[in-house]
Amino acid sequence: MNRRSRAGAALLSLAVVAGLAACSGATEEQAGAPVTLNYWLWDDNQKASYQQCADEFTKANPNITVKISQAAWNEYWQNLTTQIASGDAPDVWTNQGSYYPQFVSSGQILDIQPFVEADKVDLSQYQGGLADLFTKDGKRFGLPKDWDTMALVYNTEHLKAQGIDAAGLANLTWNPTDGGSFEQAIAKATVDEKGRNGLDPAFDKTKVKVFGFLPEWADGSQGQNGWGNLAASNGFTYLDKNPWGTQYKYDDPKLAQTIDWFKSLSAKGYAPALDKASTLSRDSLLNAGKGAITFAGSWMINSYLGDGAKLKFAFAPLPTGPQGRKTAINGLSDAIWAGTKHKDESWKWVKFLGSADCQNIVGGNGVVFPAIKSASEKALAAHTGKGRDVKVFVDEAAAPGGTFFVPITEHGNEISQLVQDAIQAAILGQTDSATSLKKANDQVNALFK
Amino acid sequence: MITTKPRDDRRAAWLFLLPVLVGFAVFYGYPAARGVWYSVTDYNMLNTATYVGAENYAKLLADEAFWNSMKVTAWYVVLNIGSQTLLALGIATLMHRLTRSVMLRATLLLPWLVPNVTIGLLWMWLLDTNLGFVNQLLHAVGLGPVGFFTDETWAMPTVAGINTWAYTGYTALLLYAGMLQIPQYLYEGASIDGAGEWRMFRGITLPLLRPVLALVLVVSLIGSFQIFDTIAVTTKGGPVSATQVIYYFIYLQAFKYFHLGYAAAAAVFLALILGVLTAIQMRLLRASRSDLA
Numbered sequence: 001m002n003r004r005s006r007a008g009a010a011l012l013s014l015a016v017v018a019g020l021a022a023c024s025g026a027t028e029e030q031a032g033a034p035v036t037l038n039y040w041l042w043d044d045n046q047k048a049s050y051q052q053c054a055d056e057f058t059k060a061n062p063n064i065t066v067k068i069s070q071a072a073w074n075e076y077w078q079n080l081t082t083q084i085a086s087g088d089a090p091d092v093w094t095n096q097g098s099y100y101p102q103f104v105s106s107g108q109i110l111d112i113q114p115f116v117e118a119d120k121v122d123l124s125q126y127q128g129g130l131a132d133l134f135t136k137d138g139k140r141f142g143l144p145k146d147w148d149t150m151a152l153v154y155n156t157e158h159l160k161a162q163g164i165d166a167a168g169l170a171n172l173t174w175n176p177t178d179g180g181s182f183e184q185a186i187a188k189a190t191v192d193e194k195g196r197n198g199l200d201p202a203f204d205k206t207k208v209k210v211f212g213f214l215p216e217w218a219d220g221s222q223g224q225n226g227w228g229n230l231a232a233s234n235g236f237t238y239l240d241k242n243p244w245g246t247q248y249k250y251d252d253p254k255l256a257q258t259i260d261w262f263k264s265l266s267a268k269g270y271a272p273a274l275d276k277a278s279t280l281s282r283d284s285l286l287n288a289g290k291g292a293i294t295f296a297g298s299w300m301i302n303s304y305l306g307d308g309a310k311l312k313f314a315f316a317p318l319p320t321g322p323q324g325r326k327t328a329i330n331g332l333s334d335a336i337w338a339g340t341k342h343k344d345e346s347w348k349w350v351k352f353l354g355s356a357d358c359q360n361i362v363g364g365n366g367v368v369f370p371a372i373k374s375a376s377e378k379a380l381a382a383h384t385g386k387g388r389d390v391k392v393f394v395d396e397a398a399a400p401g402g403t404f405f406v407p408i409t410e411h412g413n414e415i416s417q418l419v420q421d422a423i424q425a426a427i428l429g430q431t432d433s434a435t436s437l438k439k440a441n442d443q444v445n446a447l448f449k
Numbered sequence: 450m451i452t453t454k455p456r457d458d459r460r461a462a463w464l465f466l467l468p469v470l471v472g473f474a475v476f477y478g479y480p481a482a483r484g485v486w487y488s489v490t491d492y493n494m495l496n497t498a499t500y501v502g503a504e505n506y507a508k509l510l511a512d513e514a515f516w517n518s519m520k521v522t523a524w525y526v527v528l529n530i531g532s533q534t535l536l537a538l539g540i541a542t543l544m545h546r547l548t549r550s551v552m553l554r555a556t557l558l559l560p561w562l563v564p565n566v567t568i569g570l571l572w573m574w575l576l577d578t579n580l581g582f583v584n585q586l587l588h589a590v591g592l593g594p595v596g597f598f599t600d601e602t603w604a605m606p607t608v609a610g611i612n613t614w615a616y617t618g619y620t621a622l623l624l625y626a627g628m629l630q631i632p633q634y635l636y637e638g639a640s641i642d643g644a645g646e647w648r649m650f651r652g653i654t655l656p657l658l659r660p661v662l663a664l665v666l667v668v669s670l671i672g673s674f675q676i677f678d679t680i681a682v683t684t685k686g687g688p689v690s691a692t693q694v695i696y697y698f699i700y701l702q703a704f705k706y707f708h709l710g711y712a713a714a715a716a717v718f719l720a721l722i723l724g725v726l727t728a729i730q731m732r733l734l735r736a737s738r739s740d741l742a
Contacts, residue, residue, distance in 0.1 A: 106495035275600040
């Protein structure tokens with residue numbers, strides 16, 4: 001062995017030793033060694049609030065720093081899935097109902113039930129039912145962080161000019177046959193080019209200037225932004241059990257009736273027909289004065305009441321249907337990656353995110369409604385402080401029997417496309433609603449075989 | 450007598466090709482081979498891929514949505530290639546016979562320089578049913594609003610039109626470059642014999658342009674099959690899969706539903722179709738031979 005190769009061998013063995021050391025460092029965590037956790041979320045509006053939480057958290061746990069990364073909703077799930085596939089996922093990430101089941105079934109999310117039991121986390125502090133959305137077979141895959149409900153949003157000045165009483169909007173009724181007082185309000189809010197409203201016998205439905213109602217047709221399998229709420233108030237339930245049901249019921253005539261009612265709005269000229277609808281979002285159309293009323297989720301509060309809005313808007317509760325007033329409620333959670341090297345630290349962070357300490361910070365900034373009830377009150381107070389009336393969202397969430405959870409099952413993405421296409425086909429008149437939904441329902445249920 | 454054998458340059462040639470070959474192997478060969486492997490597995494990104502044989506292909510052939518996407522793509526290709534080639538041929542001829550202004554040529558390229566996503570957004574606003582400028586114009590002349598992106602019959606022609614708008618200039622430049630190779634004396638002779646512009650176009654330009662035209666057709670056909678970004682920005686495959694082209698179908702399967710294996714099978718199938726189409730086209734247009742020689 002000459003000199004050079006000896007030196008090489010020495011270097012090589014050094015590298016091997018260093019590699020071993022790195023390995024052992026990863027497997028047996030020394031307590032107190034500095035740890036950086038990667039945390040992902042998609043909403044840029046919330047990043048600042050969670051950064052505040054992370055700073056507080058590091059103050060209490062000086063050896064743990066949290067690095068927050070934000071990616072827009074459309075890229076978020078692709079990025080996450082690719083990162084998991086390459087074995088380099090964030091330690092903790094934000095989850096949503098239709099996307100997280102695939103991570104559960106592929107064993108990528110850590111079961112935190114043992115941690116929850118050991119640390120005696122009080123699950124009753126959360127908005128009713130939210131904590132259960134992220135459990136399966138006695139395992140728990142996240143702690144709830146926030147929730148959202150639906151309401152009607154309307155152009156205040158337009159409705160006033162059309163002689164629609166704002167107080168009356170709080171008690172609207174709806175049924176699939178004649179649309180109840182909700183349809184009356186929509187008709188009155190619709191104005192043609194000659195200034196006649198939808199109730200005027202001379203109303204010209206081919207030349208509508210302002211549509212009374214703006215429907216959302218790209219609304220997946222849940223109809224959270226429209227048909228889902230009304231169908232539920234008509235007695236429709238999505239599936240046999242939620243979460244983790246395996247038998248969907250999109251063929252329920254109560255859903256078809258609801259879709260038919262939406263279709264009738266377009267036929268009467270009160271809402272844009274799907275083939276003449278705008279590709280732009282409903283809030284841009286409302287802001288442009290092209291529509292008067294639509295559904296809005298509580299995550300849209302700052303878009304409608306914030307400084308960016310060009311017109312004055314206000315929220316009203318959803319109309320009461322044959323089975324009462326029903327709003328979709330949806331929640332997010334924080335999950336730990338099963339492959340993380342820092343399980344204990346990650347749990348500490350998730351516990352902190354799910355605690356009043358963090359959720360009060362988030363609530364105080366008035367961006368979303370945190371999952372903890374008391375923190376939600378803080379969010380409400382923050383909005384009220386800014387002169388924004390958003391009480392309807394909180395009232396609806398608290399009303400007994402007034403909420404339903406959007407479905408959480410396997411194959412969420414495919415179901416979303418299938419049902420959305422079926423509803424659009426029905427609206428476009430390719431087939432009638434019942435046939436279209438029956439076909440989609442068969443395709444959906446075939447996914448579970 | 451000294452005989453000199455011609456020097457064998459082949460070894461040197463391979464040396465020069467090496468850098469490109471490495472790039473090709475790493476960025477095309479290897480991913481393509483992996484793609485073919487995934488197409489016979491049940492890979493979904495989160496599992497370890499296991500071999501499932503021809504299952505994905507069998508499922509693909511029975512998949513209504515897949516065949517719909519093939520049909521939709523074909524319709525798009527017809528609309529896009531048809532309009533784009535005709536327009537480009539017209540513009541190239543005008544440039545060739547009328548003006549050779551560099552400014553004009555540069556202007557033609559402008560739409561091609563704008564990123565596709567920007568083009569999609571731009572036209573989405575212009576053509577919007579309620580807020581779009583185009584519908585305001587239609588309204589001004591008494592025509593009803595047209596749901597360019599939301600009406601089933603209009604959605605695909607609209608997308609095809611946008612891409613034609615974006616690519617015609619580029620195609621025209623390629624054809625123009627081809628026309629420059631045609632000897633000027635042929636036109637002079639023809640005009641002395643009293644041939645008009647149309648006659649010269651049919652008798653000289655078209656036949657002598659054939660190899661270039663064939664190449665441009667093949668390249669733009671392949672490009673046209675790969676339509677994705679305009680659709681991803683504007684219609685997202687809707688309304689009711691009226692614009693769900695094959696690339697969008699593959700994208701949905703791979704990155705929305707995470708059926709990587711299935712998506713890979715569709716991609717392999719698409720590659721086969723493109724290969725066959727190219728071969729047929731090259732054959733029909735005798736692209737490798739020029740009438741100039």
